Amino acid sequence: MNHFIVTCHGWSASNWTAHSLNLNANILCTHSARNILADDKELQSNKNLKEYINQLQKGYSQRQGRSLDTIYAEIEALGNAQNYGSVHVLRMRDLPVISEKYGDSARSFKVVNIVRNPVDLVWSGYGQFKDLFRYDINELHWTTGKVIRQALEFVNYIGKKYNIYIGDFENLAFIGACAILESLKLDLMAYPKVDAIKNINFSGTFQMEDITSNKLKYKEFLNSLGLSSSSNEDYLDDVFKTGVVNKHKHDSKRLSAFERFNEFLPWQKEVFLHFFNFHDLKKSYESFGYNFDYLKL
Structure with missing residues (x-):
């Protein structure tokens, strides 16, 4: 069983990424502070955010208040898969805090951070x-x-x-x-701390602009998460047919x-x-x- 964490700040195509990962039958992926299954392109729409605002706010307050094992037990309970992961459930800055509070995780995780032009x-x-x-x-x-x-x-x-x-x-x-932008700085400051956490294998940083537009970069991203066996061409074609997911900007x-x-x-x-x-x-x-x-x- 493979476990992965995709950290990123919001507004970095996290919903697209989580939805794309979840399109693969071998991958079960959640998204956002709600830690909810990423099976809906409209997961982060204003309609859904308004409807589930209490869950979202509770998730914000709990981001550093649960162990990785607790978070991933919730994910595993959502269904059967070879690979369990999350996108934007956690940020880089959360991982050292959780490690210090709760100690080493029983699970091992591959971790990738996604960034976007500020x-x-x-x-x-x-x-x-x-x-x-x-x-x-x-x-x-x-x-x-x-x-x-x-x-x-x-x-x-x-x-x-x-x-x-x-x-x-x-x-x-x-x-x-x-x-x-202060939050981006906090994530940058967490890099050396994340490298030192037991059972965390930090596998690199990817530009959002690359993985959402370049099939080879997306495949490299998958490989970094231990998902190389899931990156067949039919799946990749499905991902890049998805189009825009959850656009926040007003133009x-x-x-x-x-x-x-x-x-x-x-x-x-x-x-x-x-x-x-x-x-x-x-x-x-x-x-x-x-x-x-x-x-x-």
Whole structure:
């Protein structure tokens, strides 16, 4: 029996990834803080998020409050498979905390982390927050608290400089999405700690942009999770016929990160750059293969 963990931040095609893995008859895969079977393309739609908001909020609070064995016992109880895994149930930063709290897992896990260009991640988060803040006041409270804790004086300055109301709904949604870049930093800080955890085999970092568009990269991703025997051509064809799953952003433009950043309003560029630089993401994300030469005011 093979167990795997795909860690990632939200807004990184996690629903697409979990759904794609679950298309394979040999793989049973769950998704999100709800730890729910990823058999529905609309799993993270606004309709479902609103309907299951209590479960989702409970899952957030329990992410670091259960052992890996407890989480994976729940997954195994969902059905019979050769491979059991999860996507975005856990983030990189959760694994060291769980290990310290609960000790070594009885199961062994292959772990892969998925990353996304922070420019596109923020734009996707901005789109989701414009929806989510309307009905998830827990997320509104939590994210606004991050903004206040990290950069209250800075955002007050932005409000004055650009004559905008930082508390206006759309403005706060964008600023909040930028403040979430702190979470990427926490995941980066967890890398050496994850390597030291017994029964955790960290197998690498993949760009979301690669695995969702390149069949060979997706196959490499599968191999890293110990799923090479499940990567036949019929299955791969099914995955890449799936199309877009759960789009958070509020536009349909297919832009590069460079083009997306250049469409930001001047104040949005300054806010993004503040949080991106404050959390010192450039060097680490360049090591993952991203280029940020265009990030200028």
